[in-house]
Amino acid sequence: MEKVLIIEDDELIAELERDYLEAGGFQVEIALDGTTGLQKAQTEEYGTVVLDVMLPGKNGFEICRELRRNQDLPIIMVTARREDVDKIRGLGLGADDYMVKPFSPAELVARVRSHIMIHQRLLERKEGRKPTQLLMGNLKILPEERRVFLGEEEIALANKEFELLLLMAQNPNIAFSKETLFNRIWGMDSVGATDTVTVHINRLRQKLERNSASPRMIETVWGVGYRFKINV
Template sequence: MNERILVADDDSNITDVCRRYLEREGYLVTTAKDGLEALELWRHHAPDLIVLDLMMPHRDGWEVCNEIRQTADVPIVMLTARGEEQDRLMGLTIGADDYMTKPFSPRELVLRVRAILRRMRYVQTASATAAEHTIRYEGLAIDVAKRKVEIGGQSIDLTVTEFDMLYLLASHPGQVFSRTQILSKVWDFSYEGDTTTVTVHIRRLREKIESNPSEPRYIKTVWGIGYKFAGGD
């Protein structure tokens, strides 16, 4: 079944171009011209991925992303009109999986959408044939097949990117990954963003799975290099 993409932007030229390029790749595309319409279409169509502009009438992208993240982990790619770091960090902090700065190449958007959806399919397919479907370590359980995480039996809601980062690290316990390596492996293509993206996602992930994020049990910082999952020593 073809994946559904929701593109929300108040600039009709952008939504038209995005629709054309994404439909050319076989995706089913729905467009919204403001934040309220984006939320309505999200509720009714349950898209597999959302491309979301930050600056929209009625409800801006931050508000829309925040509301969606209350109940869903659907991948979200943020579009920002400015390349300011504050905008990027804000979008990532509230749960966006990726961001693109306008003006952007529609071909690059297609690459990013394809990469996010491909890595979701890959993890699901790989886990379906794996002998062990659950990674366990000191109260943490990662059900790879169902893409679910529990701490002490309590379910933890993670975004797609947060889960993929955790899975990457936990499936290689003790191995150190640089921020650049994490960008390459999790974002799954030649990513031109800065490594701040990784830092923000790691912080969000720790806030969800660590009882004390300042002294993490699971995701360890290797100063000057990157991160590793505990164990494997």
């Protein structure tokens, strides 16, 4: 069972997030101030940290900066502040995602699960484990060879198109925000993320979908971003 650390000074919000995450199958610990939260994150193992920005002791930006010096666990920053500059700053410091309050606790659970799965995939690559081919209907992806087939036809994809498709296909039915996709594939903060991700998604749909205007494989999740859909 993956363990999640919530660093949040509002106890009611922290408990609500904990309840949803525990219902989603996660083990959860709470720290109500920045100093305690940083200490726990540095001395214990967590699958993800859900990090509020405005905290007593150390604020979320300081904690994110400290953690990124020697840890690569997923960090999801949350805040009531809606200014883009805060979002850009958090992502620039190494946060994997950024959510603005109020948000759906169910969406938080989905994002935590998504980031843990992505992180596990990255660890597998670093450890040299060979990913198997991905087969979904008539779509076949060969990660090691970086090749994609629809039936017997090989589909030519640009590098970023392939990486975008592979990331979503390895995490089917999970909705990714455009910011998360941009950060994961391009490896930088999300300035310009919306246009860049949208363009690449449209190209993938044109190459992979029978009707790109009514996609069945790469779906738009309104208010969130995109997901690679398979029937389960």
